Amino acid sequence: xxxxxxxxxxxxxxxxxxxxxxxxxxxxxxxxxxxxxxxxxxxxxxxxxxxxxxxxxxxxxxxxxxxxxxxxxxxxxxxxxxxxxxxxxxxxxxxxxxxxxxxxxxxxxxxxxxxxxxxxxxxxxxxxxxxxxxxxxxxxxxxxxxxxxxxxxxxxxxxxx
Numbered sequence: 001x002x003x004x005x006x007x008x009x010x011x012x013x014x015x016x017x018x019x020x021x022x023x024x025x026x027x028x029x030x031x032x033x034x035x036x037x038x039x040x041x042x043x044x045x046x047x048x049x050x051x052x053x054x055x056x057x058x059x060x061x062x063x064x065x066x067x068x069x070x071x072x073x074x075x076x077x078x079x080x081x082x083x084x085x086x087x088x089x090x091x092x093x094x095x096x097x098x099x100x101x102x103x104x105x106x107x108x109x110x111x112x113x114x115x116x117x118x119x120x121x122x123x124x125x126x127x128x129x130x131x132x133x134x135x136x137x138x139x140x141x142x143x144x145x146x147x148x149x150x151x152x153x154x155x156x157x158x159x160x161x
Contacts, residue, residue, distance in 0.1 A: 002060035006032040006050030008043035011065030014109040014117055018063060021118050047075045051104050055081035062104035063121055069108035076104045080146065090123040097127035099135050
């Protein structure tokens with residue numbers, strides 16, 4: 001699988017470790033930068049390039065990395081077709097794929113050790129979308145809003161038993 005990566009200076013070393021691990025696992029990592037450590041760099045160009053590439057290729061995923069991962073997930077989610085999730089455990093990484101069909105994962109390099117973060121990414125990459133109808137319905141609502149700007153109607157409340 002092609003995996004697109006982008007980071008800032010805070011995520012640079014984790015990105016390098018992930019590129020190596022992804023190659024070991026047989027994936028094709030595509031590094032959108034930065035190419036070298038620069039403590040003054042700005043993450044949006046690198047992160048948005050990785051997110052855009054992941055969204056453009058239906059059979060690829062993306063990984064964005066920063067200090068906390070918060071700015072990166074916000075930037076990635078500005079790219080049309082991206083469903084980026086900030087993960088902080090293997091469970092949140094798994095649920096991002098199973099329930100939200102996330103195509104980009106965001107990791108905070110200052111929040112986790114390299115082995116922990118690699119575990120989150122591996123869980124993300126190996127988990128398929130569940131395709132359960134409730135999740136499909138919710139994603140359809142989100143996609144519709146992205147296109148139209150019209151809020152979805154709330155589902156009627158279930159009757160009390």
